[in-house]
Each structure stands twice: as C-alpha cells, then as structure tokens.
Amino acid sequence: MVKEVVEIVEKINGKIKIKFKKKALCSCCNFTSLCGSEEETIILDNSGLSLEVGDRIEIGIEEVKSLIISFLTFFLPILIFISLLLLLKKYGELTSFLIAIIVLIIYYFSLRTWVKKRKDSFNLIILRKL
Secondary structure (H helix, E strand, O other), X not given: OEEEEEEEXXXXXXXXXXXXXXXXXXXXXXXXXXXXXXXXXXXXXXXXXXXXXXXXXXXXXXXXXXXXXXXXXXXXXXXXXXXXXXXXXHHOHHHHHHHHHHHHHHHHHHHHHHHHHOHHHHOOEEEEEO
C-alpha cells in the first residue's frame, strides 16, 4: 500500500478535506490528469474517526489499484497500437499508423472518462489518526 501523511484543512458535512503535496503522494504516477488529482486537496469520508481541522492522518491507496491504472495507461495501449499496426499493414504503413494513432486517442479519452466516473473505486483510505 502506498501511504502518505496529510493534514485536514476543512470539515464539510461529515467529510474531510485534506491537503497533500502532489509530488509526494503522486510520485508513483505521472499521469494525474487521468484521475483528476491535479488539485492539492481532496475530499474524503470521515471513516467514523473523530477528526478535527489541523489533525494529521495517514492515508493510503492499494497497490493493486495503482497497478491496474498502470496497466490501463501503459501496457494495454502498447498492445492495441502494435496489434493495429500488424492487422492493418495490408493497407500501407502510413494508413495503419494513422488509424492506430486515432484509436489510441479515442482509447485515452475513453479511459479518462471511465476513470472520472469510477473515481470512488480508486479512492484513498484513511489508515489512522496520528
């Protein structure tokens, strides 16, 4: 599990807003634009803990979820690209290349939309209050 210590900056209707250093928390992923975590604050569920503004908590994200995103972001597009190049080579190199690029563009837009809709399945977990 990837862990980080963060500070609570605001309480909102039973939820908390945390502030984090993007470089520290997102150091394992350089594609934060896919998940929308360009922001340096995130709103999380309170998890039943008595938390106040200024408290420090340890949060984490499961490594499996990080691996899934890495697979969808890096490995699968390479497979799609190479497969399309090989399947479409009878139409010529330039044509197969352009079609493969267009399919990758569509894939990345679809992936971004899917991740934003499923944002709750890639959420951070409050591990403990410090």
